[in-house]
Amino acid sequence: MSKKKVAVIGSGVSGLSSALQILQKYKEEVDLTIIAEDDLEDTTSMVAAGLWRPNAVFGADEPLIDLMKRWYSDTRRHYEELIGNGQDSKCGVSSIFLVKLIDSSEPNQHDCFRDITPLMFHMTRLQLEQLYPHMEIDANFDYGILFQVFLCRPRLYLPWIREKIQELGGNFKIGTKIDSFESLVGTYDLVVNCTAMGAKVLAGDQNMIPIKGQVTLVEAPWITAGLSAYYDCYIFPGCDGTVTLGGSYETGRNDRELDEQLKQTYLEKCYQFYPSLRQAKVIKDMAGVRPYRIGGPRVELEQLNFGSHELPVIHNYGHGPEGWGLHWGTSSSVLELFSQWIN
Amino acid sequence: MSQTRKKVKVAVIGAGISGLSSAYRILTKYSDIVDLCVITEFDLDDTTSIVAAGLWRPDEHFSADEDAIQQMKQWFLATRIYYESLVEKGLDAQRGLSTNFLLKLEVDRNRSNDCFQDIVPFEILLSVEETQRLYPHAKIPSKVEFASLTHAFICRPRIYLPWMKEEIVKMGGTFQVGTRVHAFEELKDFDVVVNCSAMSAKTLASDDKMVPIRGQVTLVEAPWISTGMHCDFSSYILPGMDGTVTLGGCYQKGNDSYEVDYELKETYLSKCYEFAPSLRSARLIKDMVGLRPLRVGGPRVELEMVVVGLKSDRKLPVIHNYGHGPEGWGLHWGTSGTVLELFAQWMQEFPIK
Numbered sequence: 001m002s003k004k005k006v007a008v009i010g011s012g013v014s015g016l017s018s019a020l021q022i023l024q025k026y027k028e029e030v031d032l033t034i035i036a037e038d039d040l041e042d043t044t045s046m047v048a049a050g051l052w053r054p055n056a057v058f059g060a061d062e063p064l065i066d067l068m069k070r071w072y073s074d075t076r077r078h079y080e081e082l083i084g085n086g087q088d089s090k091c092g093v094s095s096i097f098l099v100k101l102i103d104s105s106e107p108n109q110h111d112c113f114r115d116i117t118p119l120m121f122h123m124t125r126l127q128l129e130q131l132y133p134h135m136e137i138d139a140n141f142d143y144g145i146l147f148q149v150f151l152c153r154p155r156l157y158l159p160w161i162r163e164k165i166q167e168l169g170g171n172f173k174i175g176t177k178i179d180s181f182e183s184l185v186g187t188y189d190l191v192v193n194c195t196a197m198g199a200k201v202l203a204g205d206q207n208m209i210p211i212k213g214q215v216t217l218v219e220a221p222w223i224t225a226g227l228s229a230y231y232d233c234y235i236f237p238g239c240d241g242t243v244t245l246g247g248s249y250e251t252g253r254n255d256r257e258l259d260e261q262l263k264q265t266y267l268e269k270c271y272q273f274y275p276s277l278r279q280a281k282v283i284k285d286m287a288g289v290r291p292y293r294i295g296g297p298r299v300e301l302e303q304l305n306f307g308s309h310e311l312p313v314i315h316n317y318g319h320g321p322e323g324w325g326l327h328w329g330t331s332s333s334v335l336e337l338f339s340q341w342i343n
Numbered sequence: 344m345s346q347t348r349k350k351v352k353v354a355v356i357g358a359g360i361s362g363l364s365s366a367y368r369i370l371t372k373y374s375d376i377v378d379l380c381v382i383t384e385f386d387l388d389d390t391t392s393i394v395a396a397g398l399w400r401p402d403e404h405f406s407a408d409e410d411a412i413q414q415m416k417q418w419f420l421a422t423r424i425y426y427e428s429l430v431e432k433g434l435d436a437q438r439g440l441s442t443n444f445l446l447k448l449e450v451d452r453n454r455s456n457d458c459f460q461d462i463v464p465f466e467i468l469l470s471v472e473e474t475q476r477l478y479p480h481a482k483i484p485s486k487v488e489f490a491s492l493t494h495a496f497i498c499r500p501r502i503y504l505p506w507m508k509e510e511i512v513k514m515g516g517t518f519q520v521g522t523r524v525h526a527f528e529e530l531k532d533f534d535v536v537v538n539c540s541a542m543s544a545k546t547l548a549s550d551d552k553m554v555p556i557r558g559q560v561t562l563v564e565a566p567w568i569s570t571g572m573h574c575d576f577s578s579y580i581l582p583g584m585d586g587t588v589t590l591g592g593c594y595q596k597g598n599d600s601y602e603v604d605y606e607l608k609e610t611y612l613s614k615c616y617e618f619a620p621s622l623r624s625a626r627l628i629k630d631m632v633g634l635r636p637l638r639v640g641g642p643r644v645e646l647e648m649v650v651v652g653l654k655s656d657r658k659l660p661v662i663h664n665y666g667h668g669p670e671g672w673g674l675h676w677g678t679s680g681t682v683l684e685l686f687a688q689w690m691q692e693f694p695i696k
Contacts, residue, residue: 084480134431222584239567
C-alpha cells in the first residue's frame with residue numbers, strides 16, 4: 001500500500017509536536033513533510049520562555065476547561081517522562097518553583113486547574129515579603145501563589161524534536177509560505193494546519209487575535225526560581241542557565257518590532273526582584289505574536305472540498321500564550337484525529 | 344610630634360570560612376591599626392569549608408541547651424541578613440551566592456530544628472503524597488515521614504573563599520600557609536590570636552567536646568539542577584550557582600578518615616539518581632572528604648586569656664571561634680560578628696606602647 005503524503009504547515013512547537021507524534025506511530029505508513037515559512041529560530045515558539053502553567057486564558061467555559069485540563073496533563077506527563085528518563089537537560093526541560101503575585105481584583109485563572117498542577121500554594125503577603133525582603137512589593141498584590149511549573153527551553157527542545165523527526169524520516173521544507181489549502185491538493189493526502197496567526201487568513205478564522213509579547217533573554221545561571229507579576233514583569237529561568245525576562249501582552253499588535261522603552265520598563269521591574277540581574281549579560285531581545293483564538297485552540301478535522309478533490313485538514317492552532325503548556329496534549333488530539341482518518 | 348600607636352599584631356589560625364570571615368571583619372574595621380596574619384596548615388582548597396556545599400539552612404546538631412540555641416539563632420539570623428544584603432546590593436552572583444528552594448525530607452516527626460522555625464525565611468510542610476506529586480519519578484525513601492519546602496541559601500565555597508582571601512590581602516592581611524600551630528605558646532609574639540582551627544582545636548585548645556563528623560561528597564557538573572534536596576544527610580543534592588552540584592553524603596560521628604569510601608559513594612549516588620535521574624549524565628568533577636568540626640553543646644566563641652611564656656608570666660588573649668560542626672556556612676557571619684565584638688572589647692583595654 002502506498003504511503004500517505006502528509007503535510008504539516010508550521011515549524012513552531014505545535015507543528016513539530018504534531019509531526020513527531022504522527023511519525024512515532026505511523027512512520028511506515030506516511031511520507032511526512034513540514035512546510036514552513038519560518039525556520040525554527042524565527043518562530044513565535046522560539047521567543048516564548050516555554051512555560052507550562054495551567055491558565056484559563058480562554059475563559060471558564062466548562063467543556064473547554066475539561067479539554068484544556070486533558071491537554072495540560074498530557075504535556076505535563078510528557079515533560080515528567082523526559083525528566084524521568086534523564087533526558088531533561090538535553091531537551092531543555094526542567095521543573096521549577098514559580099511565585100506569582102496576585103492582584104485579587106483580576107479574575108482567578110488558576111483555581112480550576114488545581115488538581116492538575118503539581119503545587120499551588122497560597123502565599124500571604126508576609127510570606128512574599130520574606131522571599132523578597134529587599135524590595136517594596138506593589139500594594140496591588142494581595143497574595144501570591146507558589147507553583148511548581150515546567151519550563152521547556154525552545155532553543156533546546158525544538159532542535160531536539162527536529163532531529164527526532166528527521167530520524168523517523170520526516171522532511172523539512174523551510175521558506176515556503178502556503179497561501180491556500182487548495183494549492184496542496186494533489187500533492188498531499190492530508191494537511192495538519194499549525195499556522196498560528198497565519199490561520200487567520202489561511203483558514204479564514206476571524207476568531208484569531210494577535211497578542212504581541214516582547215522579552216529579553218539573559219545569561220543568569222544563579223536565578224533558580226521563577227516569578228511573575230502581571231504580564232509586564234516576569235522572570236523565567238531555564239535549565240540552560242538563560243533567563244527570559246519580560247514582558248508585554250499587547251492585544252491586537254501583530255508586529256515583531258522591538259520597543260526599547262518597553263524593554264527598560266520591564267527590566268527595571270525585574271531588577272527590583274533580583275538586583276543582580278543588572279549584571280546579567282543580554283543574549284538577545286525578541287518579540288513574538290501570541291496566536292490567541294477566541295473560544296480556545298482549534299483542534300479538529302475539517303474536510304475541505306475543491307471541486308472533485310477532497311482535502312482533510314486537521315487544524316491545530318490558536319494556542320495564544322499557552323503553546324508550550326498545551327502542545328503535547330493538542331498534538332495527541334491531532335494524532336487521534338489522524339488515526340481515525342487513516343483507518 | 345604625635346606618638347604613632349604601634350600596630351596590633353593579630354594572628355588568625357585557620358583559613359576556612361570561620362577564619363577568613365573573622366580576619367575579614369577585623370580588617371574591615373581596624374585595617375589601619377592592625378597587622379593581621381592568617382596562619383594556616385591548609386590552603387583554601389584543602390579546608391573542610393571547600394568540601395561543604397555552602398548551605399544555610401538552620402538545624403540543631405549540637406545537643407545544645409536553651410542558651411546555646413538562642414545564641415545560634417542569632418548567628419544564623421545574622422548570616423541570613425548578610426546574605427539578604429548581598430542580594431539587595433546585587434552582589435550575590437559574584438560572591439557565589441544563590442537562593443534556592445530546598446526540599447528537606449524529614450525522617451523524624453518531632454524534628455529538633457523546630458527551634459529555628461522563626462528565622463527560616465519561608466517554609467511549607469508537605470505530606471509524602473504531596474512530595475511525590477512534585478517528583479513523580481523520584482523514589483522517596485520509606486523512612487521519610489514528611490517534607491519541608493524552604494527558601495535556603497547556597498554559597499559556593501569555591502567562589503566565596505577566594506574572594507574573601509583577596510579582600511583580606513587588599514586590606515593588608517598576610518597569609519602563612521603550611522604552618523600548623525601546636526600550642527598557643529608558639530604565637531606569643533602576637534598581641535591577640537583568633538582561633539578558628541576547627542578539628543585541630545581538640546588538641547590546640549584541649550577541647551574534649553570536639554567530635555569529628557565525617558562527610559563525603561561528589562561534586563558534579565549539572566547546571567540544569569535548581570532545587571535542592573536533603574534527606575537526613577544520607578542523600579542530598581545541593582546545586583550551586585556555578586553550575587556544579589554537591590551530591591552527598593554521610594554523617595559519620597567519630598570517624599576521622601580522609602580516605603574516599605567508594606562503596607559509600609555508590610550508595611549515596613544511587614539515592615541521588617533515584618531522585619533526579621538526569622544526574623546520571625552529569626560529569627563527575629571530584630570526590631571530597633571533610634571532617635565537620637562539631638563541638639558538643641555548640642560552637643565556642645569566647646575570649647580566653649591563655650597563659651604563655653616560660654615563666655607563665657604572660658597571658659595571651661585568644662578569641663576562640665570553632666566547633667561549628669555542619670553549620671560553618673550557616674553561622675559564619677554571626678560568629679565572626681561576635682569575634683569582632685570581643686576584639687573591640689579587648690581593643691579598648693589595649694595599652695598604647
